[in-house]
Amino acid sequence: MRSTLLLLTPLLLLAGCVNESASYTIDSNDHALTVVVTQDYFWSKQVALRVVASRLPDCQRQFDLGKTPLADLNVELFSTGEESFLLRAGDEMWQVDTRDCKQLPQPSDNVQAQPVGVFHMDTKKKFVFEPAEGSVATAR
Numbered sequence: 001m002r003s004t005l006l007l008l009t010p011l012l013l014l015a016g017c018v019n020e021s022a023s024y025t026i027d028s029n030d031h032a033l034t035v036v037v038t039q040d041y042f043w044s045k046q047v048a049l050r051v052v053a054s055r056l057p058d059c060q061r062q063f064d065l066g067k068t069p070l071a072d073l074n075v076e077l078f079s080t081g082e083e084s085f086l087l088r089a090g091d092e093m094w095q096v097d098t099r100d101c102k103q104l105p106q107p108s109d110n111v112q113a114q115p116v117g118v119f120h121m122d123t124k125k126k127f128v129f130e131p132a133e134g135s136v137a138t139a140r
Contacts, residue, residue: 017042018070020127022119024077026098030056033085033098035075035119037127045070051087051096059101065094074120077129078113086113 018039025032034052049065068075068089078086083099086107095104095111107113115132122128 022127022129024129053096053098053101055098061101063103076118077116079116080113
């Protein structure tokens, strides 16, 4: 009995952790941006953010975007060009190019960007991508 309890203890510590992803499909399943959120411990108030840019078979790369508060988690997605995208969470912004799957420098203040959608936790605590109103974006 004691050994069973010891084996289950680590599982109980991880039970409330967030480990979710959602994708925005650009023009096919082979061309997409996927945002991954992970929470190391259930008591942590922050999640780690990563984005995976993929345009298969040419490239696929993952970028660490740092940490952001779990409460009111929203990662907005904007198009800044044909294959260039801006992600924004709170005051933080990142720019990613899917042509070469690379992270671009910090965008300038006057960058032209069209809203594509937002990655967020839905009412069932599932991380999803929701297209912007009037956008032709798709989620998977």
